Amino acid sequence: MKSSQKMANISPHPLLLLTFAALFILNSPATIFAEKEVSAGGLKPASKSQNERYRAVNELCNQRTSREAIDFCTKALKSDRRSAYAKDNVSLLLISVDLARGEINRTRDYYASILFKLQNKKSSKFVLALKDCVSAYDWGNEELSLIPTELRKGPAFAGYDAKIAHDALQRCTDTLNQHKISNHSVLARHRNSTDYVQLCVDITLAIK
Numbered sequence: 197m198k199s200s201q202k203m204a205n206i207s208p209h210p211l212l213l214l215t216f217a218a219l220f221i222l223n224s225p226a227t228i229f230a231e232k233e234v235s236a237g238g239l240k241p242a243s244k245s246q247n248e249r250y251r252a253v254n255e256l257c258n259q260r261t262s263r264e265a266i267d268f269c270t271k272a273l274k275s276d277r278r279s280a281y282a283k284d285n286v287s288l289l290l291i292s293v294d295l296a297r298g299e300i301n302r303t304r305d306y307y308a309s310i311l312f313k314l315q316n317k318k319s320s321k322f323v324l325a326l327k328d329c330v331s332a333y334d335w336g337n338e339e340l341s342l343i344p345t346e347l348r349k350g351p352a353f354a355g356y357d358a359k360i361a362h363d364a365l366q367r368c369t370d371t372l373n374q375h376k377i378s379n380h381s382v383l384a385r386h387r388n389s390t391d392y393v394q395l396c397v398d399i400t401l402a403i404k
């Protein structure tokens with residue numbers, strides 16, 4: 197009895213095994229090879245499911261106007277596994293909203309952690325600007341959180357929320373400019389968050 201209990205304690209949880217199995221299949225050489233064939237212009241006919249993979253992502257992202265915007269869209273959406281078989285732009289919008297909120301949360305936490313360290317410099321321009329940005333990010337996050345529900349009323353409602361979220365982050369851009377903040381990591385993270393929110397705005401415009 198005791199030894200079987202011990203066994204049960206050290207044997208991995210079935211879900212963990214399943215996760216490893218899934219990771220192995222997704223990263224297996226066969227999968228990578230198959231993707232290479234497709235991107236090399238289909239030297240060999242790829243299976244239907246390989247062609248279907250990321251089809252909606254590519255269709256959507258390729259409509260953006262600059263190479264940079266296309267690359268950002270593709271890389272961002274492909275970072276979420278749900279994108280592989282997304283069928284429509286509504287699904288991709290919901291994924292982009294999750295990604296944007298995740299990035300907004302990370303950036304907001306980063307800014308808040310700097311503010312925590314600079315508690316004794318309450319009136320420096322850097323601190324004032326970051327405080328403004330934290331509240332702008334909270335506002336932006338809240339607007340984005342409304343999108344899944346508003347979408348049920350129609351794409352224009354979701355588009356409005358995305359636009360307001362973008363305006364919220366623009367307030368951070370304005371305050372960073374106004375106080376002439378040049379800290380590279382602060383600016384790079386803000387740019388990144390703004391790119392994610394712009395992606396949400398663009399996808400709402402693609403939904404008919």
Ligand SMILES: *[C@@H]1O[C@H](CO)[C@@H](O)[C@H](O)[C@H]1NC(C)=O
Pocket residue numbers: 252255256259283284285402403
């Ligand atoms: C998504 O939107 C893009 C850009 O407007 C469009 O080209 C594409 O066909 C749409 N995708 C689907 C699956 O409707």
Ligand SMILES: *[C@@H]1O[C@H](CO)[C@@H](O)[C@H](O)[C@H]1NC(C)=O
Pocket residue numbers: 294295297298301337
């Ligand atoms: C971001 O933070 C908000 C508020 O703390 C939370 O409700 C939301 O689930 C977070 N979203 C992500 C994607 O982490």
Ligand SMILES: *[C@@H]1O[C@H](CO)[C@@H](O)[C@H](O)[C@H]1NC(C)=O
Pocket residue numbers: 310378379380381382
């Ligand atoms: C940006 O600000 C943070 C927090 O004050 C600091 O740790 C970092 O070194 C700064 N980076 C640059 C490039 O000035």
Ligand SMILES: *[C@@H]1O[C@H](CO)[C@@H](O)[C@H](O)[C@H]1NC(C)=O
Pocket residue numbers: 299384385388
């Ligand atoms: C932008 O966000 C993505 C996802 O979190 C991250 O991989 C990338 O390093 C970020 N870039 C910058 C400049 O912060």
